[in-house]
Amino acid sequence: MSGVTGILVGMASESHIADSHEVIRVVGARENNLKDVSVDIPKRRLTVFTGVSGSGKSSLVFGTIANESQRLINETYPTFVQQFMGQLSRPEVDALENVSPAIIVDQERMGSNARSTVGTATDAHAMLRLLFSRIGVPHVGSPQAFSFNIPSVSGAGAVTFEKGGKKVKERRSFEITGGMCPRCEGLGEVSDVDLDELYDKTKSLREGAIQVPGYNPDGWMVKAFTESGFVDPAKAIQDYSAEERADFLYKEPTKVKIAGINMTYEGLVPKITKSMLQKDRDSLQPHVRAFVDRAVKFLPCPDCGGTRLNEGARSSKINGTSIADAAAMQITDLAVWLDTVNDPSVAPLMVGLRQTIASFIDIGLGYLSLDRASGTLSGGEAQRTKMIRHLGSALTDISYVFDEPTAGLHPHDIQRMNRLLKLLRDKGNTVLVVEHKPEVIEIADHIVDLGPGAGRAGGEVQYEGDVEGLRTSGTITGRHLGDRARLKDSTRAAKGALEIRGATQHNLKEVDVDVPLGILTVVTGVAGSGKSSLIHGNVPGFDDVVVVDQSPIKGNRRSSPATYTGILDTIRSAFAKANGVKPALFSANSEGACPACRGLGVIITNLGFTQTVETLCELCEGSGFSDEVLEYTLDGKNIAEVLAMSAAEASVFFSKGPAHTTLMRMIDVGLGYITLGQALNTLSGGERQRLKLAISMAKKGAIYVLDEPTTGLHLADVENMLGMLDRLVEAGNSVIVIEHHQAVMAHADWIIDIGPGAGHDGGSIVFEGTPADLVAGAETLTAQHLREYVGA
Known part of the structure; x- marks a missing residue:
């Protein structure tokens, strides 16, 4: 059956789509590779979007439907609030009708904020704090007294208030009782520099004692120590006096003159802390990163035992259990402990807390603990953790949008996920799922299959209808479903x-x-x-x-598969050789950049509190290159045309050499449809x-x-x-x-x-x-x- 016939049969078989108010109607969607896609998606049903990787599923579901829903919601806020929100541009679509508020539950890993845990990300810890503040013994204060993100501080300050119609200023003392451990500042761990990794104590500085990357015995970095006058460069470090050792390792920045040049001397530990240890680890060169991993040791805080909480917060207990003990329990064990808490004064709170903990177990995350750092969760775990907030929600008629919710799930756990997806639907919500697993496709009320291929070969609706129709549709998904x-x-x-x-x-x-x-x-x-x-x-x-x-x-909006794989260097060299010019001319980040857009291909206009507007650069027509560069060709193609090629197309154009080898590997791993100039963040x-x-x-x-x-x-x-x-x-x-x-x-x-x-x-x-x-x-x-x- 052809794709068009499949659409007709599928739509005819589902009479509930007839009412225009019962569908989300998309007309002429053109985001990324979508080719004027028009589709009706039934509301309050479970719709699964299928198709090969790169066929346009995410462009339709996330880039069009979910994006426009969130953009329209943002526009209901005052402009003052909008300026603090992420700005969303209107998707490329002719019309989008009957859109309901969308909640996106994607696989983006939770931010690696060291203060964020599974408990704080789901409000479970907030409920625990309230519980302990009410019935914990001894009573140590309000819920903030159990928060590892709030320090205990006291002091005094001026306050202004009205009294008898006049403004009065008084100095008052204040005290804030928080639960933060003062030593580790609520992080649960302390860092320590392993001095043995910094230097070989049996050697002198002249003999190369310092083992930090870049600190060569005859280089300027070491010369700052050997000629400072604070240490003896010929003496083994193990023979330093206490004063020499302190000056070598920890001395505060001090002005010195070395080789007639005024310089700032600083101890080795603060010096490398600033230059290496405080930088983003992923931004460091591999050999420096390896050194940092060896030199810095993270240990559980000796004062709080890694719990992040001060002694006061840990002292308050319920049935012999502290809030730190409860947060460290495996969630399945925490559920058992909560059943032992039966104080009538907190009965309503316990209902909500037990429901939240039950949701963790229902969703297959009962093996986690509430004190688990959220940044350590996998993409699949992060997505399921985000679901926790919504399972007990009283909201209905919401569109829930999922991106491969089975990622990271064993077949045993997929059955549980399917029950949760159907539960959300049965509460009166529209559930939209991008998915490849046949176990999820088979529970769908409605299916939208895109293709037929990936990238430029995709972006069209191949089939709409139920599962049985998909099996006989003749589409790639239908043929491979079994x-x-x-x-x-x-x-x-x-x-x-x-x-x-x-x-x-x-x-x-x-x-x-x-x-x-x-x-x-x-x-x-x-x-x-x-x-x-x-x-x-x-x-x-x-x-x-x-x-x-x-x-x-790692990369910015200028990064692409061509830059990441190194193919672009080969391409630039080939263009330079063929035209007798410099390779830098064929870089949109360098000499070859369009003077109007500076190589971005778009003109970005910041409109203050409203959304930033991006318009296609009229001078280079979006290529990012200057007119001069586009005059040069390689086998009849200019640099912009080559970067617009898919990996499969480029492998034919570059039929031999290192570029061909890398491109064939990209095809080998199923990325033949990705264009060489596509932004990595997509x-x-x-x-x-x-x-x-x-x-x-x-x-x-x-x-x-x-x-x-x-x-x-x-x-x-x-x-x-x-x-x-x-x-x-x-x-x-x-x-x-x-x-x-x-x-x-x-x-x-x-x-x-x-x-x-x-x-x-x-x-x-x-x-x-x-x-x-x-x-x-x-x-x-x-x-x-x-x-x-x-x-x-």
Whole structure:
């Protein structure tokens, strides 16, 4: 059945769409690669948006519907408030009708604010603070007395107030009672510099005692010490007097004259603290970052034991349990403890608190604790944590927008997620889900399938209707919906092993395991079982390990796949050689920039309290390059035309050389549709990981650690990913994959299954062996689901 026929059949089969007020109507959407997409989405139903990666799903759901909903809501606020809010531009769409308020629950990791925890992010900790302030013994104050973000301070200040019609100023004393530990300032840990990493005490400065990157014995950085007059440059540091040692390590900035030049002398510790330790770790050069990781040790605060709270807050208890004890409990255990609190004076509060804690368990996060730093959550965990606020909400007729809510979920947990999605729908809400997993597609009331391909080859609606219609629609999604990988006839033999002994990170229970080398190993287990703790906590310590995860790629709006992979350098050199000019001329960030937009391709107009307006630069027509640069060509194409090519197109244009090799790797990992000049911040987590993998694949004989590489992959692309993993192994590498997708499990040479449950119910190896052995004889949760998947 053609895509158009599928649309007609699907729409005819759903009579509830007939009423125009019962649908969200999109007319002529053109965001990113969308090609005048018009679609009716039923309200108060569960609609799943499908299609290959890059087909336009997110552009329609997030870039158009959710974006416009939030923009319209923001416009209802006073202009004074709007100036403090994020400015959203109107999406490229002719009309968008009957839009309901949208709540976006995406996979963006929570900010790595050191003061944010699972408890503070969900208001569960606020309710705990209120509980302890009411019935904790001894009584130590209001809820803020249990907050690790509020210090205890006292003092005096002038206050002005009206008395008898006149303004009166008086000096009054004040006292604020907060729960912050004064030593660690509520962070729970203190940093300490390991002096042994800074210098070799057996050497003198002239002999190269300082081991900090850039501090060469004959360089200016060391000369500031050797010629300062404060220390003897020929004496071993271990022989320094107490005064010399203090001057060398901690002396305050002091003016000195070195080689006739006025300079500021400063002790080594404050000097490197400012130049290295206080900078964003990810912005440092790799060798400097490695030094910082060695030199700075973060230890639990000795005063509060890592609880972040002062002694007063920790002293107040309920049934022998302090608020620090409660926050540190696994949430499933916290639920049990809350059932022991039956004071009638806090009964209404307990109802809300118990509901919130129950939501954690219902959503599959019962293995967390409320004191867990929110920045340590994975993308999937962060998305489910954001859901907590909405599960108990009394609001209805809301549009909830989800971005692959099954990311990071074991098949066992996907069933639970499906129940929650249907619960939100049954409360009278519109639920919009971007998803690839067939388990979620199959519970949809309505499906919108986009494609047929990715990038410029996508952006069109291929099918609208129910699941049964999708199966027979003939679209890529329909054809692959029933795909099932089968167990391999034979598996590769290991060529050695990484020996992990006594692993105890997080919930791991003295785990001993041999991770095979030279084959494809898949590490499985339910969310929170200890997979990441085992692999990320131990494997990177071995040699030749390449970790490829979904963390954001550093860069600004000028960064692109071409700059990130280094292809742009090759392209610029090729253009320069062909035209007899400098390579810098072909950089929109340098000499080749359009003088009007300075290489951005758009003119940005700041309108103060209203939204910032971006308009296409008329001079360069959005290319970012000057007219002079665009006159130069390479095989008939100018630099802007080359950067507008997809990786697949560019691989044909650059048919040999290093650029071709890198482009083929991008195609190999399923990124052939991405254009070379696309902004990096528009890539999804899965796309980012695959781009990192593409530039890492050049290394041979390495150990690759991949964290859920199927995230964001369409069913049709999973087979390509399996082929790529095989090629990595066949090239002499070892591949370790943390994964939930059954197709990857079935394709593995070896499986390490961790469990049996999550949190303190996990942390043990419950199976090691081939997928065939797992299916044939094991009774773990993974075995049960893989058995069902392969039909064994």
